[in-house]
Amino acid sequence: xxxxxxxSVMVSMFDxxxxxxxxxxxxxxxxxxxxxxxxxxxxxxxxRLILPGLDRERGSYGLxxxxxxxxxxxxxxxSRDSPDALRLINWxxxxxxxxxxxxxxxxxxxxxxQRRQGMASGGLTIKELxxxxxxxxxxxxxxxxxxxxxxxxxxxxxxxMKWVIMIILKDLKLGLSEKSVFHEFHPDAEDLFNVxxxxxxxxxxxxxxxxxxxxxxxxxGKAVRPQLAMRVSDxxxxxxxxxxxxxxxxxxxxxxxxxxxxxxxxxxxxxxxxIDHSEYEHGMSDIIQQCVLADRCxxxxxxxxxxxxxxxxxxxxxxxxxAKAAKDGLDSHKQLCYVAFDILYVGDTxxxxxxxxxxxxxxxxxxxxxxGRLEILVPSGGLNSHCPPGEPxxxxxxxxxxxxxxxxxxxxxxxxxxxxxxxxxxxxxPGDRSGKWLKLKPDYIRAGSDLDVLIIGGYYGxxxxxxxxxxxxxxxxxxxxxxxxxxxxxxxxRVGTGLSDDELNAVVTKxxxxxxxxxxxxxxxxxxxxxxxxxKERPDVWIESxxxxxxxxxxxxxxxxxxxxxxxxxxxxxPRIDRVRYDKPWHECLDVQSFIExxxxxxxx
Ligand code: ATP
Numbered sequence: 052x053x054x055x056x057x058x059s060v061m062v063s064m065f066d067x068x069x070x071x072x073x074x075x076x077x078x079x080x081x082x083x084x085x086x087x088x089x090x091x092x093x094x095x096x097x098x099r100l101i102l103p104g105l106d107r108e109r110g111s112y113g114l115x116x117x118x119x120x121x122x123x124x125x126x127x128x129x130s131r132d133s134p135d136a137l138r139l140i141n142w143x144x145x146x147x148x149x150x151x152x153x154x155x156x157x158x159x160x161x162x163x164x165q166r167r168q169g170m171a172s173g174g175l176t177i178k179e180l181x182x183x184x185x186x187x188x189x190x191x192x193x194x195x196x197x198x199x200x201x202x203x204x205x206x207x208x209x210x211x212m213k214w215v216i217m218i219i220l221k222d223l224k225l226g227l228s229e230k231s232v233f234h235e236f237h238p239d240a241e242d243l244f245n246v247x248x249x250x251x252x253x254x255x256x257x258x259x260x261x262x263x264x265x266x267x268x269x270x271x272g273k274a275v276r277p278q279l280a281m282r283v284s285d286x287x288x289x290x291x292x293x294x295x296x297x298x299x300x301x302x303x304x305x306x307x308x309x310x311x312x313x314x315x316x317x318x319x320x321x322x323x324x325x326i327d328h329s330e331y332e333h334g335m336s337d338i339i340q341q342c343v344l345a346d347r348c349x350x351x352x353x354x355x356x357x358x359x360x361x362x363x364x365x366x367x368x369x370x371x372x373x374a375k376a377a378k379d380g381l382d383s384h385k386q387l388c389y390v391a392f393d394i395l396y397v398g399d400t401x402x403x404x405x406x407x408x409x410x411x412x413x414x415x416x417x418x419x420x421x422x423g424r425l426e427i428l429v430p431s432g433g434l435n436s437h438c439p440p441g442e443p444x445x446x447x448x449x450x451x452x453x454x455x456x457x458x459x460x461x462x463x464x465x466x467x468x469x470x471x472x473x474x475x476x477x478x479x480x481p482g483d484r485s486g487k488w489l490k491l492k493p494d495y496i497r498a499g500s501d502l503d504v505l506i507i508g509g510y511y512g513x514x515x516x517x518x519x520x521x522x523x524x525x526x527x528x529x530x531x532x533x534x535x536x537x538x539x540x541x542x543x544x545r546v547g548t549g550l551s552d553d554e555l556n557a558v559v560t561k562x563x564x565x566x567x568x569x570x571x572x573x574x575x576x577x578x579x580x581x582x583x584x585x586x587k588e589r590p591d592v593w594i595e596s597x598x599x600x601x602x603x604x605x606x607x608x609x610x611x612x613x614x615x616x617x618x619x620x621x622x623x624x625x626p627r628i629d630r631v632r633y634d635k636p637w638h639e640c641l642d643v644q645s646f647i648e649x650x651x652x653x654x655x656x
Pocket of ligand 1: 279471
């Protein structure tokens with residue numbers, strides 16, 4: 052690729068790949084593009100635009116669809132209430148014209164851009180595009196972002212700008228997997244990426260397709276793609292899969308998967324998506340310096356929040372808030388706590404090729420655990436398949452299916468997320484999900500009785516379900532007295548999965564005549580619905596009146612969560628629609644009081 056290769060050349064390749072049905076053809080088109088238009092030294096310049104989700108050289112743009120919509124409106128100088136501006140803001144919903152494109156932001160934007168941009172290519176080069184994207188990622192204020200978007204619009208036509216938008220949103224929808232791109236690029240590309248998470252390095256090291264690269268090991272300071280767990284349906288299936296192996300059972304913690312890379316005084320916290328979470332430094336670096344004895348090492352584990360007043364891990368979701376409190380020096384009974392369940396590197400050597408059993412020993416000698424701050428998850432002795440009471444980090448050797456059953460039951464009773472079973476003889480393999488680790492979760496166990504809740508609102512879907520309501524806001528009834536008709540409905544949770552396409556279509560068709568657009572913030576919600584108006588709750592449409600609505604039976608992970616998003620005091624994690632209760636009249640909806648009693652009786656807080 053010369054400095055001046057036009058982005059339009061890449062756009063032709065994208066269009067072609069997207070249209071082609073066959074994976075082999077898509078791959079060979081990509082290869083041809085590299086061979087024809089790219090010099091090996093420019094591979095990164097091109098590949099980072101094809102796999103934008105893996106590019107860590109540029110920071111985040113801070114532009115998800117809704118912000119991007121409002122910036123594009125300003126970049127195009129449109130008035131906020133013009134039909135095209137509304138089309139962009141309501142990209143999920145569509146309308147008479149956007150119908151077919153609803154749910155696909157880039158396509159809706161193209162429609163709008165086509166009316167404003169010329170047909171001819173704007174002449175943008177790949178080099179210029181990368182420079183503008185660098186600036187877009189660096190810019191901290193909105194006017195700057197708008198001005199860069201305006202430059203991009205000036206230098207492209209609508210078709211080109213569509214792909215620029217998809218690059219910014221980091222989803223090209225080419226129908227070509229990351230694996231295929233890597234395989235076509237170089238036979239060693241995926242392996243090298245897995246152990247470095249560095250796209251630039253992969254493109255620079257693997258310039259000759261026929262020159263094989265010596266297998267590279269992991270390094271301190273470079274994120275590694277995590278070993279993953281395969282999901283199994285029940286304890287029996289898990290036990291069968293690990294037949295004859297020595298197995299450890301561990302609690303599945305519900306936090307952030309984080310790799311800690313310690314290199315002397317330098318500590319990095321890499322997430323699953325290889326983002327360096329420096330916000331954990333304030334709360335964690337000291338304890339790591341004091342209690343991780345190895346000077347250089349990589350720990351694998353979960354970052355959680357420990358609540359010292361309750362003496363247990365806090366609910367999922369407060370990591371960022373507690374990291375910020377630690378940074379601001381605020382006093383709190385909650386603190387970050389890292390649970391290390393594996394070790395990948397010690398001293399000057401990678402240890403991922405050693406067995407898990409050996410790695411547990413290394414973990415024991417590399418870390419001095421401190422309760423509620425830095426824990427290690429290694430099997431405790433004894434044949435008893437019960438964790439010691441009050442022990443937050445529990446790991447036991449399984450000797451029989453019965454042991455697994457008991458352990459799982461205990462986890463379910465404790466309302467933990469699930470268990471992970473691991474082959475003690477296994478190596479740790481980057482990006483592997485082949486079954487060395489198995490996860491078993493108690494999802495979708497009925498919360499004692501059915502939860503029959505009323506649909507009070509709807510949300511438009513995206514992608515395949517763009518332009519149609521695809522999720523529902525459901526509510527619990529509020530009755531003045533037991534056995535009376537409800538007066539109001541209290542928003543409770545948002546649910547979308549569980550029904551087949553046909554079942555979902557049937558509910559949507561039935562309710563469609565009663566959908567009323569929620570014109571937030573101009574119009575208030577209907578008075579018979581109590582809502583919070585939290586942006587995560589806010590539906591796109593309301594059901595005109597409860598009498599017209601339909602009851603859904605929902606199931607969920609057995610745990611309930613305290614809710615600030617919805618008006619009811621508790622909500623559900625991972626709710627799922629079990630069935631539609633056309634047979635049940637609207638007023639038989641579960642009421643708030645009965646639900647709270649249900650939560651308390653099952654201690655589901
Ligand atoms: P999930 O949503 O179930 O966490 P996932 O796709 O994020 O799935 P998986 O690899 O399938 O990740 O499941 C394992 C995940 O569980 C790890 O990524 C990690 O974040 C978490 N986890 C919690 N406790 C453990 C543990 N003891 N051992 C391994 N992983 C654990």
